[in-house]
Amino acid sequence: MNFQKAVAVIVGSFLVGIGINGFLVPHHLIDGGVIGIALILHYFFSFQTGLSMLVLSIPIFLYAWYYERPFFYSSVHGLLLTSLFMDWLxxxxxxxxxxxxxxxxxxxxxxGMGIGLMLRYETSSGGTDMLAKIISKSTSMDIALAIIVIDTLIISAAAFTLGIEIFLFSCVTIVIIGLVTSLMKVRE
Incomplete structure (x- = not known):
C-alpha cells in the first residue's frame, strides 16, 4: 500500500467514525448497508457498532477474495480501521x-467525505462500499447510485422499528452521503 492510499484509509476511516458517532448515533439515525445493520444492532441490542460491522462484512469480503482480490487487499485495511474508529470514537x-x-x-x-476519499484511492471500508464497487464495475450504474439503492433497501427494512421521522432523516443522510461520495470521486 502506497503512502497516499494509507493516508486516505486512515483519514477516511476516521471521518466515517466521526460522522457515525458524532451525528448519527445521538438521534438513532441509520446509515445504509453494513454500517446501517451494525447501527440497528447497536440501538436494539447494544452491540459494538464497529465489531458488528466487521463480522457482518465477512461474507462480502469472502466474495471479494474470490472475484475482486485487489480490491479485497485494498479494502481490508479500511474495514479494520473503520471498525476500530467506530468503536474508539x-x-x-x-x-x-x-x-x-x-x-x-x-x-x-x-x-460521504470519508467514503469518497477511500474510494478515490481504490479502497473502502468494505461492506456495501465494496458491494457497490462490484456492482458499478459489472454494470453501468454509478457507484454513488449503487450505494443509495443498497442503503435505501437496508433502511426501508428497518423503517417499521425506527419510526417515520428517523426513517426520513436517515434517507436525507443517505442521499447526502451518496452525493458527497460522488463529488469526491469526480474530483480525481
Whole structure:
C-alpha cells in the first residue's frame, strides 16, 4: 500500500467514525448497508457498532477474495480501521447537541467525505462500499447510485422499528452521503 492510499484509509476511516458517532448515533439515525445493520444492532441490542460491522462484512469480503482480490487487499485495511474508529470514537455520541436535521446533513457530509476519499484511492471500508464497487464495475450504474439503492433497501427494512421521522432523516443522510461520495470521486 502506497503512502497516499494509507493516508486516505486512515483519514477516511476516521471521518466515517466521526460522522457515525458524532451525528448519527445521538438521534438513532441509520446509515445504509453494513454500517446501517451494525447501527440497528447497536440501538436494539447494544452491540459494538464497529465489531458488528466487521463480522457482518465477512461474507462480502469472502466474495471479494474470490472475484475482486485487489480490491479485497485494498479494502481490508479500511474495514479494520473503520471498525476500530467506530468503536474508539463512540464517546462522541455525547459531544454534539444539535437538531436531527443538522445532524443528518453534517453526518452525511462527513461520512460521504470519508467514503469518497477511500474510494478515490481504490479502497473502502468494505461492506456495501465494496458491494457497490462490484456492482458499478459489472454494470453501468454509478457507484454513488449503487450505494443509495443498497442503503435505501437496508433502511426501508428497518423503517417499521425506527419510526417515520428517523426513517426520513436517515434517507436525507443517505442521499447526502451518496452525493458527497460522488463529488469526491469526480474530483480525481
Amino acid at each position: 463512540n464517546p462522541l455520541k455525547k459531544v454534539f447537541s444539535i437538531s436531527i436535521l443538522t445532524s443528518s446533513l453534517i453526518g452525511g457530509v462527513i461520512i
